[in-house]
Amino acid sequence: MRRLVLATCAVLLAPEAAIAADPARGAEIYNSRCIACHAPDANRVGPKHRGVVGRAAGSVPGFAYSKALKGAGLTWDEATLDRWLADPEAFLPGQRMNFRVADPADRADLIAYLQTLR
Template identity: 40%
Template sequence: MRRLIFIAMLAVAGSAQVRAQDAAAGEKVFGTCKLCHQIGENAKNGVGPNLNGVIGRKSGSVPGYSYSVANKESGITWDEATFREYIKDPKAKVPGTKMIYAGLKDEQKTNDLVAFLKQFDADGKKK
């Protein structure tokens, strides 16, 4: 019986580690995002807006980027929960967005991506 409880405790502890956010792994996930977005001190707008300070930023607010009307008028401020919902299925969260991305369905990769993005303030400096 003790052995079974110990194994169950290890399984629970192991699953907690899987759910932890890993910014280094998130940088790898961001590799896909790099096709359209930049982040960091020298980030510029490209096909998509730069993502400096995205967590905590109002949607449609990066100067110099031409957003869709849907994004500008969404009323969204990107907190973690909203970003997770959006990145899973951008067109479902903001119908009319011009972001062409099927979505990130893997929860662990999303956790890691959020950890990576949260490192950067609005000026692209790591916190």
């Protein structure tokens, strides 16, 4: 019984990153919340997203970035995208996106979808 309780607690307390992210759900979130400004293959109000994972921040040709992003000197990966999406201004003060994705599970799914845009 004690083992069962401990095992249950271990599952309940498992880090959220351990839950597999769902790129299909991420696509739904993208098409609902990101699509106003972004597209996979075109610069719009925001830069295009194809290839964003692994790309240097502020490096899409033809897009007018904020100074904050141009000079960020970072590469977009799971960790940096998670911090960016959680609170862009806290991560890179002076940026212009300002749209937050508050739920960690939503961010994980969204990042999983962005990883499919290769």
